[in-house]
Amino acid sequence: MQTGAARFDFPGFKLLTFLCLFILYAPLLVVTIYSFNDSRSITTWGGFSLRWYVDVFTGPDSAKFKSAAVNSFSIALIAATVATAIATSAALAMVRGGRFRLRTATFGVISLPILVPEIVTAVAMLIFFNAIGFTRGYMSILIAHIAFCIPFAYLPISARMQGIEGVYEQAAMDLYADRVQAFRRVLLPMMMPGIISGFLLAFIISLDDFIITNFVKGAGIETLPTAIFGSVKQGLRPNIMAISTMLLAFSTVIVTLSWLVSRIDRTK
Amino acid sequence: MAGGAASGGNATSDAYAPARGWLLLPAWLVLGIVVLAPIGLMLIYSFLTKEFRGGVIWEFSLEAYDQFFFDRGLFGDESPTIQWAYIQIFWRSIWQATLATLLCLLIGFPTAYFIATRPANQRTIWVFLITIPYWVNLLIRTVSMRFILRDQGPLNDLLQWVGVISEPLTIINTNLGVQIGLFYSYLPFMVLPLYAAIERYNFSLSEAAADLYAPRHKILTRIVLPAVKPGVIAGCILVFVPSLGSFLAPDLLGGARNFMIGSLIDEQFRGSAGNWPFGAAASMILLTLVLLVLMVLARQQARLEKGAS
Amino acid sequence: MTDQRPIAIDIRKVIKRFGDFTALKEVSLGIRDNEFFTLLGPSGCGKTTLLRMIAGFEDVTAGAIYLYDQEIARLPPNKRPINTVFQNYALFPTMSVLENVGFGLEMQGKSRAEASRRAGEMLELVQLTQFAHRKPSQLSGGQQQRVALARALAPQPRVLLLDEPLSALDMKLRKSMQIELKHIQRETGITFIFVTHDQEEALTMSDRIAVMSAGEVQQLGTAREIYEHPRNMFVADFIGDTNLLEVAVDRIEAGRATCHLGGGHELTCDAVDGVGIGARVHLSVRPERLFLSAEPEEAESLRARVVENIFIGTDITTILDLDEGPRFQVRASNSDRGNRRVFEPGQSAFVNMERGSARLLVD
Numbered sequence: 004m005q006t007g008a009a010r011f012d013f014p015g016f017k018l019l020t021f022l023c024l025f026i027l028y029a030p031l032l033v034v035t036i037y038s039f040n041d042s043r044s045i046t047t048w049g050g051f052s053l054r055w056y057v058d059v060f061t062g063p064d065s066a067k068f069k070s071a072a073v074n075s076f077s078i079a080l081i082a083a084t085v086a087t088a089i090a091t092s093a094a095l096a097m098v099r100g101g102r103f104r105l106r107t108a109t110f111g112v113i114s115l116p117i118l119v120p121e122i123v124t125a126v127a128m129l130i131f132f133n134a135i136g137f138t139r140g141y142m143s144i145l146i147a148h149i150a151f152c153i154p155f156a157y158l159p160i161s162a163r164m165q166g167i168e169g170v171y172e173q174a175a176m177d178l179y180a181d182r183v184q185a186f187r188r189v190l191l192p193m194m195m196p197g198i199i200s201g202f203l204l205a206f207i208i209s210l211d212d213f214i215i216t217n218f219v220k221g222a223g224i225e226t227l228p229t230a231i232f233g234s235v236k237q238g239l240r241p242n243i244m245a246i247s248t249m250l251l252a253f254s255t256v257i258v259t260l261s262w263l264v265s266r267i268d269r270t271k
Numbered sequence: 272m273a274g275g276a277a278s279g280g281n282a283t284s285d286a287y288a289p290a291r292g293w294l295l296l297p298a299w300l301v302l303g304i305v306v307l308a309p310i311g312l313m314l315i316y317s318f319l320t321k322e323f324r325g326g327v328i329w330e331f332s333l334e335a336y337d338q339f340f341f342d343r344g345l346f347g348d349e350s351p352t353i354q355w356a357y358i359q360i361f362w363r364s365i366w367q368a369t370l371a372t373l374l375c376l377l378i379g380f381p382t383a384y385f386i387a388t389r390p391a392n393q394r395t396i397w398v399f400l401i402t403i404p405y406w407v408n409l410l411i412r413t414v415s416m417r418f419i420l421r422d423q424g425p426l427n428d429l430l431q432w433v434g435v436i437s438e439p440l441t442i443i444n445t446n447l448g449v450q451i452g453l454f455y456s457y458l459p460f461m462v463l464p465l466y467a468a469i470e471r472y473n474f475s476l477s478e479a480a481a482d483l484y485a486p487r488h489k490i491l492t493r494i495v496l497p498a499v500k501p502g503v504i505a506g507c508i509l510v511f512v513p514s515l516g517s518f519l520a521p522d523l524l525g526g527a528r529n530f531m532i533g534s535l536i537d538e539q540f541r542g543s544a545g546n547w548p549f550g551a552a553a554s555m556i557l558l559t560l561v562l563l564v565l566m567v568l569a570r571q572q573a574r575l576e577k578g579a580s
Numbered sequence: 581m582t583d584q585r586p587i588a589i590d591i592r593k594v595i596k597r598f599g600d601f602t603a604l605k606e607v608s609l610g611i612r613d614n615e616f617f618t619l620l621g622p623s624g625c626g627k628t629t630l631l632r633m634i635a636g637f638e639d640v641t642a643g644a645i646y647l648y649d650q651e652i653a654r655l656p657p658n659k660r661p662i663n664t665v666f667q668n669y670a671l672f673p674t675m676s677v678l679e680n681v682g683f684g685l686e687m688q689g690k691s692r693a694e695a696s697r698r699a700g701e702m703l704e705l706v707q708l709t710q711f712a713h714r715k716p717s718q719l720s721g722g723q724q725q726r727v728a729l730a731r732a733l734a735p736q737p738r739v740l741l742l743d744e745p746l747s748a749l750d751m752k753l754r755k756s757m758q759i760e761l762k763h764i765q766r767e768t769g770i771t772f773i774f775v776t777h778d779q780e781e782a783l784t785m786s787d788r789i790a791v792m793s794a795g796e797v798q799q800l801g802t803a804r805e806i807y808e809h810p811r812n813m814f815v816a817d818f819i820g821d822t823n824l825l826e827v828a829v830d831r832i833e834a835g836r837a838t839c840h841l842g843g844g845h846e847l848t849c850d851a852v853d854g855v856g857i858g859a860r861v862h863l864s865v866r867p868e869r870l871f872l873s874a875e876p877e878e879a880e881s882l883r884a885r886v887v888e889n890i891f892i893g894t895d896i897t898t899i900l901d902l903d904e905g906p907r908f909q910v911r912a913s914n915s916d917r918g919n920r921r922v923f924e925p926g927q928s929a930f931v932n933m934e935r936g937s938a939r940l941l942v943d
Contacts, residue, residue, distance in 0.1 A: 011388060011474060011477045011481075011487065011490065011495075012384075012388050013381070013487065013491070015381065016382070016385040017385055019378055019381035019382060019385070020381065020382045020385040020386065020397075022378065023379070023381075023382040023401075023458065023462070024382075024400060024401075026378070026458065027401070027404040027455075027458060027459065028404065029419070030412065030415035030416050030418070030419050030455070031404065031407065031411075031412070031415055033415065033418065033419055034411075034414075034415040034418055037418070045418070046423045046424075089298050089301060090298070092294045092295075092297055092298070093294065093295055093297070093298040095287050095290075095294050096287060096290070096291045096292075096295045097295075099285070099286050099287040099288075100285060100287045100288045100291040100294070100295075101285025101288040102285075103288070103291060109295060109298070109299070112298070112299065112302050112303065112306075112307055113298055113302065115302060115306050115307060115310075116302075116306060118512070118561070118562075118565060119306075119310070119558060119561070120512060120513065120515060120533075120558070120561055121513065121516060121518075122516045122517075122518055122532070122533045122536050122537065122554070122557070123310070123313075123516060123536075123554045123557055123558045123561075124306060124310075126313055126536060126550060126551060126554045127306065127309035127310045127312065127313040128305065128306075128309050129540060130312050130316050130547070130551065131308065131309035133326065146305055147305065149301060149305075150301050150302055150305035150306050151306070153298060153301065153302060157298075169286065172286060182286070207406050210408070211408040211409060211410070213409070213410045213518075213519065214518050214519075214533075217541070218540065218541070228408065231410060231411070231414070232410060235414055235417075235523065239414070239417065239421075243414065244418070247408075247411040247414060247415070250407075250408055250411055251407055251408070251411060254403070254406045254407045254408065255403055255406075255407070257406065258399075258402055258403050258406045262399055262402070
C-alpha cells in the first residue's frame with residue numbers, strides 16, 4: 004500500500020542497489036563460470052568443459068567428497084527435522100502458553116545460538132564433549148547441529164503462529180473439536196508455511212555450518228564445508244569450484260522453494 | 272496440570288498453558304545441555320591450568336587471563352607491564368567489525384530503501400535476489416571472494432585491462448582483504464532487516480513532511496531515519512556480532528598476519544599452541560564484549576519501542 | 581404469552597474478573613427458548629465477555645450458567661451444544677467452504693460422507709452451493725458471513741451465539757442480512773443470542789434486548805419498552821436520540837409529577853417509583869415526540885428561539901434554545917405535514933410535547 008512511495012526515491016539509490024547486487028553476485032558468477040573451465044590452471048580460460056564435475060564424482064578426491072556429502076546431507080536432514088519438531092513445540096508454549104515467569108529466560112536460551120558468536124559456541128561445545136568424554140564424530144556433529152538449528156527453525160514458526168489469531172482454535176472447539184483435533188485439523192495446517200520455511204532454513208544452516216562442525220567433528224570425519232575448507236587450504240583447485248557451484252545451485256533451489264511456499268501462504 | 276479441564280478449556284492465547292512445561296522441555300534440555308551448560312563449563316575452563324597437548328588440569332589458575340593482559344605475568348618476579356599483542360588483536364577485530372558494519376550500512380540502506388519504494392509486486396523479486404546470497408554457504412562465498420581478489424584473479428585482470436593499474440594489487444593477506452570479506456559476508460544481513468523496517472514505514476509521513484516544505488534529504492534524515500531506527504539497530508547487530516567473531520574471512524582472506532579473535536581462539540584448540548584455558552578465556556572475553564554491545568543496543572531498542580507506543 | 585416459553589439459557593449471578601478488573605458485576609438473565617435475544621452496549625460493557633462465557637471461551641469467576649436444566653459453566657466449549665458465529669467469521673482458511681460447514685458434524689462423530697452431505701444442504705439454505713469447493717478467502721464478506729452462519733447452524737445447536745457478525749459488512753448488505761437473520765431464526769426455531777453495539781440493529785431484530793453498561797444489565801425488555809420507557813439515563817442516552825433535561829420535582833399528584841427546569845419552565849409527566857418530591861433528576865423526551873407551533877397549543881408549551889435547522893433526509897431536526905433554559909432538539913418528518921412545523925433560525929416558536937412522552941429517569 005505504499006502508494007506514491009516511489010516519489011521519495013533518490014536517484015543515486017538505484018545505482019547503489021545495482022552495485023550491491025553486483026557485489027553479491029559477481030564472485031558467485033565468476034566461480035560458476037570458472038567451474039566450467041577446461042584448463043587445469045585456475046587463472047587461464049581453456050574453453051568450456053564439464054571435466055571438473057566429472058572429476059568431483061570420479062577423480063582422486065571423489066571418495067572423500069562422497070562421504071562428506073553423505074554426512075552433510077544426512078546430518079542436515081536429521082538435525083533440521085528434530086530441530087523443527089522441538090521448535091514447533093517450544094513455539095506452542097511461547098505463543099499459546101500465556102504469560103509465565105521464565106518466558107524471557109526461555110526466549111534467551113532459544114536465541115543463544117544466534118546471539119553468541121559461533122566460535123564461542125564452538126569452543127563451549129568442544130569443551131563439553133571433551134569433559135564428558137563423548138567421542139567426537141558423527142554423533143557429536145549431529146547433536147551440535149540439532150542445538151544450533153533450533154532458533155533458526157523457531158523464528159519463522161513462532162512468527163507464523165503469532166500471525167494466527169486464537170479465534171480459529173476457538174471456532175474449532177466451538178464446533179466440538181477437542182484440543183488435539185483443534186491443533187491437528189486447524190492450527191497445524193495454518194502453521195504449515197512457517198514450519199516448512201523453518202525446516203528449510205534449519206536445513207541450510209546445518210548444511211552450511213563450518214566453524215562449529217570443525218570444532219566438534221573429531222578426526223577422520225568430514226562434512227562438505229570442512230572437506231572444502233581442507234582442500235582450499237592446500238590451494239584452490241577447479242574441482243572445488245565445481246562442488247561449490249553445485250552447492251550454490253542446491254541452495255538456490257531451496258531458497259526458491261521457500262519463497263514459493265511463502266507465496267502460497269500469501270494467497271491464503 | 273489439571274487446570275486445563277477445570278478452567279473450562281480456554282482456547283485463547285493461553286490455550287496451551289497447562290502443557291507449557293512439557294512443550295518447552297525438549298528445547299530447554301537440548302539447548303541447556305548442549306549450549307548453556309557448556310558456556311558455563313567454558314567459564315570454568317578459563318580458570319584452569321593448561322595441559323600441554325590440549326585439555327586442562329583441574330587446578331585453579333588465573334594464568335589464562337594473566338597471559339592475555341600482561342607481559343611476563345602479573346605474578347612473576349618482575350613488575351608487570353601490559354601485554355598489547357592480544358589486546359591489539361581484539362582491538363583490530365572490533366575495528367574491522369565496526370568498519371564492516373558501517374560499510375554494510377552505507378550500501379545496505381540505499382538498497383533497502385530503493386527496494387521498499389518499488390511497487391509491491393516488484394519488491395518480492397528484489398528481496399528474493401538479496402535472499403539468495405544470504406542462503407548460500409558462507410564458506411563458498413568466502414572462497415569465491417578469495418578467487419576473485421587473488422593477485423592473478425579476475426579483479427586484477429580487469430583493472431589491468433582497463434588500465435587503472437599496471438601491477439596487480441595485493442589484496443589477499445591484507446587488512447583490506449579481511450575488510451572486503453567481512454563486508455561481503457554480512458551485507459545481506461544488513462539489507463533484510465532494514466528492508467523490513469522501511470517497508471513498514473508509512474510513506475504518508477514523508478508526504479506530510481513534503482507538504483510542509485521539507486526537501487527530500489531532510490525528509491530522509493529527519494523523518495525516515497528516526498522511524499526506521501529499530502531496523503538499523505537490528506541490521507547493525509546482525510553484521511557486527513558475527514563479524515567480530517568471524518573466522519573464515521580473516522583466515523582465508525587475511526592470512527597469518529591479519530589475525531582476528533576468531534583465528535586466535537581457533538588456534539588455541541586446533542592449532543599448535545593448544546592452550547585450552549587461554550582459548551576459553553579469550554572466548555569469554557569475546558562473549559562478554561558481544562553481550563555488552565547487545566545489551567546497549569537492546570536497551571536503546573526498548574527505549575525506541577516505548578517512545579513509539 | 582411469551583412468558584410461557586421455557587428458559588433456554590439461565591445466567592445466574594455470574595461474575596467475571598480479569599485480575600483487578602471486574603468485567604461483569606453479578607449478572608442474572610433468563611433467555612427464553614426460541615427467542616431472538618440481543619446483548620446491546622458500547623464496547624467494554626461486558627457483552628462479549630458474557631457471550632464468550634456462554635460459549636465456553638471464558639470461565640466464570642462466580643455464578644452459574646444453565647442450558648435448560650443443565651449447568652454448563654464448567655464445560656469446555658466442545659462439550660456445549662452451542663455454536664458461535666464469530667465477529668470476523670473465523671472460517672478455517674485451509675479448508676474449503678464445504679469442509680468448513682461440515683467440520684462440526686465431523687467432530688461430532690458423523691462420517692465424512694454424512695458430514696459433507698449435510699454441509700451441502702446447509703449451503704443450499706444460504707444459497708452458496710456453487711461456492712462449496714472454494715476457499716473462504718475467495719468469497720466476498722457477505723458470502724463469508726453466510727458460510728459462518730451455515731457452519732454454526734449445521735450441527736443443529738440448541739443455542740446460536742452471534743458476536744457482532746454484521747459489523748464488517750457495508751450498510752446495504754447489513755440491512756438485508758438483518759432481515760435474513762431474523763428470518764432464519766424464525767425458520768429454524770433456534771434460540772439466538774446476538775451481541776451488538778449498534779442500537780438500530782438491536783431494535784430491528786430482537787424479541788428482547790438487554791442493554792449493558794459497565795458490566796451490568798441496565799435494562800431488559802422489548803425494543804419498544806426500551807425505547808419508549810428507558811429506565812435510566814444511560815439507556816435513554818444510548819438508545820436513539822433524546823433530549824436529556826435536568827429537572828427538579830416540585831409535586832406529585834395522582835401519578836403525575838410536576839417538575840421545573842432551568843428558566844422556570846414547568847412541565848408534567850408520569851411519576852416514577854424512586855423519584856420523590858424535591859428530587860433533582862433527569863427527564864428524557866424523544867425529539868420526534870415534540871412539535872413546534874407559532875402559538876402555544878397547551879398549557880405547558882415552552883417558549884423558545886430557533887437556532888438552526890438540520891436537514892437529514894427523512895427528517896428535519898430543529899435546534900432551539902428555551903428562554904433562559906436548556907437547548908432542545910425537535911424532529912419533524914420531511915413531509916408536507918412536518919414541514920409546516922419548521923421555523924426559520926431566529927424565529928420564536930413554542931415547543932409542545934405529546935402527552936406521556938416525557939419520562940423521568942432513575943439515574
